[in-house]
Amino acid sequence: MLTKNVVIAHRGASGYAPEHTFSSYDMSHFDMKADYIELDVQMTLDGEIIIMHDETVERTAGLPGIIKEMTLEQIKQLDVGSWYNEKFPELQQDFYAGQTIPTLEEVISRYGAVNYYIETKAPEVYPGMEERLVEILDRHQLLTPERLTGNQTVIQSFSLESLIKVHNLVPGMPLLLLTKKEVLRNMTDDDLKQINHFVYAVGPSIKDLDQPLIERMHGIGFLVFPYTLNQPDDMTRLIDAGIDGAFTNYADRLRTAFNAENSEIFEELNRSVD
Template structure:
C-alpha cells in the first residue's frame, strides 16, 4: 500500500513538459518513476471524460472555448503543447508541438494499470461526472478490490459533495480531500472525524502546513499529501515535519528529497512521441 514517501506527479512532469499531455506523463512515469500520475478531469458536451485542469481551453491552446460546450472532436483538434515552448523557451522541445488533450480512456490505454490520482474538477459544472468517471474506471478494471485496498486508484477533490457521491458509488474507493489555506485549521476534530469515515487522506496547500497541523491530522487518522511541493528547501522542511507524500511538478526532485533516488539520471531529453 502506498502510504509513505509517496510521489504524486502533478499533471505529470509539468515542471518539464506541457501539463496533462503524454509528453508530461511519459517523463513522470517512465523516467522519474513517480508513484502516481495525477489527472484533472473535466467532461465534454458529449459526455466524454477528458484530462484538463481548466474549465476552458484558452490558457493551453491559445484559442477560446468552454469545455462543457465543446465536443470531444472539437477538443481533439487543439494543440496544447506549443504554448509551453513559448512560455519556457529554455525547456522547449519540438515534440511538444501538437500535443493534444487526452481522454481518460486515452491515458488508461497508454499506461494501463499504473497508479492514478484523479481529481474531479468543478464537479458542480458537470452533472453526472462522478457516475461517468466510475463507469470508465470500472470498464478498464481499475476498481478491483485489490487496487482499491492498495490505494492504486484514488479520487480527490476540493468538493466534499463530489467525494460523497463517489463514496456512494464505490464505498471502497480511497478518497482525498483537497483543502485551501485555512480550511483544516478551522474545522473541528469532530467534523474531521466524520469525514475520515470515508476519506483516508487530506491534501492541504503547502502555504498552510506545518508540523503541528500534520501531527493533528495524523492523530485523527489522516495521511497528509500537500500540494504543490516544488522547491527543494520546502521539500526538506515538510518531509522533516512528517508529510506522507506530496503532489509535485518535479517528481525527480521529490524522489531525491525522500532519499528514493534509484540511481537513474533524468536528463530531460526525451525521444519524439
C-alpha cells in the first residue's frame, strides 16, 4: 500500500512535456517511475470520458471550444502539444507537436493496471460523470478488492458531493479531498472526522500547509498529499514537516527529495529482485 514518500505525477511529467498527453505520461511513468499517474477527467457531448484539466480547449489547443459541447470526434482533431513547444522553447521536442487529447480508455489500454489518481473536474457540469467513470474502471478490472485495499485506483475531487457519489457507487474506493487555501483550517474536527469515514487522504494547497496543520490531519486519520509541490525548497520544507507524499510536475525532483532508495516503489523493486 502506497502511504509514504508517494510521488504523484501531476498531469504526467508536466514540467517537461505537454500536460495530459502520452508524451507526458510516458516520461513520468517509464522514465521517472512515479508512483501514480494523475489524470483530470472531463466528459464530452457524446458521453466519453477524456483527460483534460480545463473545461475548454483554448489554453492547450489554441482554439475556442467547450468540452461538454464537443463530440469526441471533434476533440480528437485538436493538437494539444504545439502550445508547449511555443511556450517553453528550451524544452521543445518535435514529437510534442500533434499530441492529442487521450480518452480514459486509451490511457488504461496504454498503461494497464498501474496506479492511478483520477480527479473529477467540474462534476456539476457533467451529470452522470461518476457513474460513467466507475463503469469504465470496473470494466478494466481496476476496482478489484486488491486494488482498492492497496490504494491503487484513487478518485480525488474538490467536490465533496462528487466523492460522496463515488463512495455510494463503490463503498471501498480510496478517496482524496482536494481543498483550496484555508478550507481545512476552517473545518471543525467533528466535520473532518465525518469525512474521514470514507475519505482516506486530503490534498491541500502547498500555500496553506505547515507542520501544525499536517499534524492535525494525521491526528484525525488522514494522509496528507499536497499540490503542487515543484520547488526544491518547498519539497524540503514540507517533507520535514511530515507530508506523506505530494502531487508534482517534477516527479524526478520529488523522488530525489524523498530519497529514492527509501521510497516505496524502490522497496517493491528490491523485494522482487530478492
